[in-house]
Amino acid sequence: MEHLHPGLVVGLLVFLILCSAFFSGSETGMLSLNRYRLRHRAREGHRAARRIIDLLARPDRLLGTILVGNNFVNILVSSIATATAVQLWGEVGIAIATLGVTILLLIFGEIAPKTFAAQRPEAVAYPVSLVLAALQKLLFPIVALLGWISNGMLRLLGVDPTAKRSDSLSSEELRSVVRESGSDLPLNRQSMLLGILDLERVTVDDIMIPRNEVAGIDLEDDLETIIGQLRTTSHTRLPVFRKDINQIEGIIHMRHIARLLSHDQLTRDSLLEACSPPYFVPENTPLSTQLLNFQKQKRRIGIVVDEYGDVMGIVTLEDILEEIVGEFSNQDTLRSPDIHPQDDGTQVIDGAAYLREINRALGWQLPCDGPRTLNGLITEALEHIPDSGICLQIGRYRLEILQAADNRVKSVRAWAIEPPRDE
Structure with a gap:
């Protein structure tokens, strides 16, 4: 050098x-x-x-x-x-x-x-x-x-240097990727993708309309009552049954009887002839599976039944799609008919409201791994059917029972507690 x-x-x-x-x-x-x-x-x-x-x-x-x-x-x-x-x-x-x-x-x-x-x-x-x-x-x-x-x-050392690394992602990892996509993916599309991934974890009985809220046609009613119900209904498809919803005869599409209604030619027999056979769905069917089944069967409504064959409620294609894209209703309307915001910041909630619906509407995190309704969550926590005026706390949420009757909690005042600040 x-x-x-x-x-x-x-x-x-x-x-x-x-x-x-x-x-x-x-x-x-x-x-x-x-x-x-x-x-x-x-x-x-x-x-x-x-x-x-x-x-x-x-x-x-x-x-x-x-x-x-x-x-x-x-x-x-x-x-x-x-x-x-x-x-x-x-x-x-x-x-x-x-x-x-x-x-x-x-x-x-x-x-x-x-x-x-x-x-x-x-x-x-x-x-x-x-x-x-x-x-x-x-x-x-x-x-x-x-x-x-x-x-x-x-x-x-027992290591295979030729083994190829797997770059596949699990569902949870894919959720993290979607959440961390930031501004590269609009928020509404993030929600849609997360909704698709959640279809594997959500079952039909999580989103179904319970049997006590199902609007249907009882063939035992008089014909005038049936016609009046058909003319005023806001649904395009209705279950048709005799006396009890467990005895379903079929599903009627309003389009198939519109002509008969307009010409006052509807009878019980013509109503049954226009019905399509009922499509039964087992409870606990994942939404991802049911979505494919609706596509294969060319159906838009299913009757959810338990292991004994009793009807638990109904699930529609629209219900599943709403899990992906959100509610189809006007965003200016009330977030949920079961949730009533109060001036003091609390919420008055129907006891039959689904916990998933409450969490989604209010951004809460009530536990959904057990009971599916607010009434079920409260009765499980207290281990008995409570009276009015009882208060309890579940996680960071306080619940005050406003009305209890007919062996169930009918309405609850609920609010979230601010988490304690770290010292």
Whole structure:
């Protein structure tokens, strides 16, 4: 080194440190890429994305190429700096060179480039992939030998270096990806995607209309009552039964009897002839399964039955779609007919209201893993049917029973308690 001009030595050291930064940043940038975005760009024909996928297909070779280049550069920097320092300051130059090179390589060859690459992996990985692909071919004999040795050591430790890493996501991981998408995905679309994922966890008896709220046609009623009910109903499909909803005869579509109603020709027999056979749905059927069943059966309404065949309620295609896209009703109307906001900030809620509906409307987190209604939650917590005036607390929510009758809680005043502040 004594025959080289000092400026040339400094320039060579600067160049080698830049090479070290290149290899360090390349490693972090390549391994920090979003694999799903990368595959998407590759499918769109992005050449650099395809090249990176090929490089990442053999991570042992890619890392081998980067590490060979990086270690070679770092050792060369140390050798040149040490030789120069010894020439200038003698034996003490070894310590000076060691300290100086360590600081320079850590700052400019490791920390700074890796931090930049971690923050902007695409800006680093796409341009450097061309250089890395060329170096991988150039250094293939050395990389292959080193890879063969290191892979052999891994096999001795019980690790298969050829095993491909699984990039598949579980449902919970996919939910996290959707929630963290931020401004890249509008909030309403996030809600729709989360609603689709939740179809696996929600069953038909979670969203069904309970049997005591089902509007239907009782064939035992007089004909004038039946006609009046058909003319005033707001539903397009109604169950038709005899005396009891457990004895369902069929499902009537208003379109099929519109002509008969307009000409006063409707009879019980013509009503039954216009009915389609009832479609029964077992309770605890996941919504994702039922959505597909509705599609296969070409149905829009199902009768939910328990294990004994008794009718529990009805579920419609619209109910399932509302779990995905939200309520179809006007947003200016009351959020739920069972929830009545009060001036003091509390909520008066019907005891038959579903807990999932309450949580969705108010943004609460009442437990839904047991009872499905507010009445069921209160009676389970108290272990008896309470009287009016009783108060209880479930989690961070206080519930005051306003009315209890007919062996159930009819109305409740509820409000959320502010969580205690950390000291």
